[in-house]
Amino acid sequence: MILLDRVTKSYGKDLKPALNRVSLHIEPNEFVIIVGTSGAGKSTLLKLLTREEKPSSGKIVVGGIDYDTLKDKHIPLLRRKIGVVFQDFKLLPQRTVFENIAFALEIAGMTSREIKNTVPKVIELVGLTGKEKSFPHELSGGERQRVAIARAVVRQPKILIADEPTGNLDPKHSWDIIRLLEKINRYGTTVLLTTHNVDIVNKLKRRVITIEHGKVTSDQAQGSYRQ
Amino acid sequence: MSRNASSAKALAQQRKSRRKWLTFLRIFKYGVSNFSRNAWLTVAATAVMTITLLIIFITFVAQNVLADTATEVGKRIPRSIYLTPETTAKQAQPIIDEIKKIKNVEDATFISSAEARADYALQNKQNNNTLDAISEATNRLPATIRISLKDVNDTNELVVLVDKNSTLEKYIDPLRKPTFIGERKKATSTIASWTAFAQKVGIVASVVFVSISSLIIFNTIRMAIFNRREEIQMMKLIGADKSFIRGPFVVEAVVYGLIAAFIATALGFVFMIASVDKLQSYGVTIAPTADAMIGYAPLVLLAMIGVGALIGIISSLLATRRYLKI
Numbered sequence: 001m002i003l004l005d006r007v008t009k010s011y012g013k014d015l016k017p018a019l020n021r022v023s024l025h026i027e028p029n030e031f032v033i034i035v036g037t038s039g040a041g042k043s044t045l046l047k048l049l050t051r052e053e054k055p056s057s058g059k060i061v062v063g064g065i066d067y068d069t070l071k072d073k074h075i076p077l078l079r080r081k082i083g084v085v086f087q088d089f090k091l092l093p094q095r096t097v098f099e100n101i102a103f104a105l106e107i108a109g110m111t112s113r114e115i116k117n118t119v120p121k122v123i124e125l126v127g128l129t130g131k132e133k134s135f136p137h138e139l140s141g142g143e144r145q146r147v148a149i150a151r152a153v154v155r156q157p158k159i160l161i162a163d164e165p166t167g168n169l170d171p172k173h174s175w176d177i178i179r180l181l182e183k184i185n186r187y188g189t190t191v192l193l194t195t196h197n198v199d200i201v202n203k204l205k206r207r208v209i210t211i212e213h214g215k216v217t218s219d220q221a222q223g224s225y226r227q
Numbered sequence: 228m229s230r231n232a233s234s235a236k237a238l239a240q241q242r243k244s245r246r247k248w249l250t251f252l253r254i255f256k257y258g259v260s261n262f263s264r265n266a267w268l269t270v271a272a273t274a275v276m277t278i279t280l281l282i283i284f285i286t287f288v289a290q291n292v293l294a295d296t297a298t299e300v301g302k303r304i305p306r307s308i309y310l311t312p313e314t315t316a317k318q319a320q321p322i323i324d325e326i327k328k329i330k331n332v333e334d335a336t337f338i339s340s341a342e343a344r345a346d347y348a349l350q351n352k353q354n355n356n357t358l359d360a361i362s363e364a365t366n367r368l369p370a371t372i373r374i375s376l377k378d379v380n381d382t383n384e385l386v387v388l389v390d391k392n393s394t395l396e397k398y399i400d401p402l403r404k405p406t407f408i409g410e411r412k413k414a415t416s417t418i419a420s421w422t423a424f425a426q427k428v429g430i431v432a433s434v435v436f437v438s439i440s441s442l443i444i445f446n447t448i449r450m451a452i453f454n455r456r457e458e459i460q461m462m463k464l465i466g467a468d469k470s471f472i473r474g475p476f477v478v479e480a481v482v483y484g485l486i487a488a489f490i491a492t493a494l495g496f497v498f499m500i501a502s503v504d505k506l507q508s509y510g511v512t513i514a515p516t517a518d519a520m521i522g523y524a525p526l527v528l529l530a531m532i533g534v535g536a537l538i539g540i541i542s543s544l545l546a547t548r549r550y551l552k553i
Contacts, residue, residue, distance in 0.1 A: 050464055079466035090461040094264045106253050107467040109246035151465065 002026040007058030036211035083152030087167035142173030258478020276487035279440035284495035295512040297422035309403040312340040449546040480543040484535025
């Protein structure tokens with residue numbers, strides 16, 4: 001599903017590369033946790049996957065799309081196949097829950113009827129039924145993150161990238177979000193999760209990839225957080 | 228089989244164009260809803276746009292008024308050929324005919340010595356001393372051919388005519404040279420060059436004002452977009468096309484332009500109409516411009532809308548550009 005082959009990304013000739021010859025292979029339907037201290041290269045890795053950045057060298061293939069041959073005008077199409085969730089939710093502040101989720105379908109040119117059919121199902125999946133007309137500022141942090149997840153999965157992407165989705169949440173809400181991600185993973189979506197939360201990493205017993213100083217230093221099938 | 232394929236193709240084409248239409252409607256909807264949901268920003272941007280358009284309106288009017296006034300002043304510069312006091316209208320007619328043949332001449336009229344005197348008396352009717360002097364004076368005023376020119380600065384052909392025309396030689400006043408020759412020429416040409424200079428200043432001022440106000444509105448829109456850069460970033464990451472991200476901003480800016488055009492046009496007309504009498508009394512030639520503007524009011528409004536929308540489109544396109552790389 002995701003393939004990185006000796007990928008290097010450096011932001012300047014004299015600077016140490018943010019990622020240094022990283023090779024990764026992630027199978028379809030995997031649930032992978034990426035850990036590493038701030039500045040280790042996690043964000044760079046995710047930016048390469050969403051094509052916000054181009055690698056300095058190396059090969060990236062996601063869902064059968066080779067990034068080397070991907071034209072700029074097709075980047076939006078790629079991004080519609082990857083769901084993204086951020087630590088700070090990034091919801092449209094002046095739109096309701098329904099409108100925020102519907103937005104992801106509108107940009108793909110779906111008809112209003114299709115949207116009216118699809119969105120309530122996703123709202124139910126993330127457990128926000130009854131909050132359709134609320135604005136983001138009327139919701140708790142956990143609820144906002146659910147909206148963001150709903151927006152990310154409403155197009156049924158093959159891959160969901162969750163960049164520290166629990167970073168701003170208390171433990172209870174964090175676990176709610178993690179359970180939701182597991183549920184989405186069970187439905188057949190590859191999940192890529194980055195987190196600093198030791199408790200979550202250790203209890204999940206999933207594949208853990210550790211990145212330090214731009215290199216993959218460990219890759220365990222049922223891993224735990226090692227500092 | 229092939230019929231099926233072609234009808235499927237047609238259907239796909241139909242669906243594609245329907246999607247485009249749907250996307251366009253959504254962009255429009257988002258633009259208008261952004262406009263109505265950001266009350267503070269809407270008021271600020273519309274106000275700046277209104278001022279911009281008002282400046283453009285006033286500059287345009289002022290530029291025209293200045294040009295008209297300059298032309299009017301130019302026409303008032305005396306271009307006279309003085310003839311001996313005894314010259315009659317009949318004698319002067321062949322000369323006037325010759326003068327009228329010159330392309331740059333708009334009109335030429337004969338004023339006899341007696342008429343000139345009556346004129347002078349009329350001009351000085353408040354001044355009893357002068358009146359007394361005129362009635363007692365023995366030396367008479369010369370007869371005059373008064374000439375108005377299309378281009379006030381071009382007197383070359385007139386000068387040639389004065390030199391060469393034999394009839395004129397017979398009647399011309401030997402003591403008074405025509406106003407466009409020799410010493411007197413300097414005074415009149417100074418006035419003419421001042422009006423030309425004033426027109427140039429008008430054009431430069433227009434360009435400067437319009438540039439400055441365009442920069443201000445551009446900056447306002449840029450700030451509005453800067454405030455929403457995270458939103459733009461997010462839209463990009465969930466796969467929105469550039470046009471889908473940009474579209475609502477452009478629509479929003481066009482709505483600013485539209486509303487501002489109405490307000491600015493109304494304000495502009497109110498200012499202009501209110502100041503016509505006052506300015507006219509100072510000798511500023513505003514009436515022709517005002518009349519033309521009022522006559523073409525719908526066109527003026529349309530032009531203002533056009534300018535407002537154009538500034539909005541260009542500013543929003545430029546301002547979103549830097550956030551839309553990849």
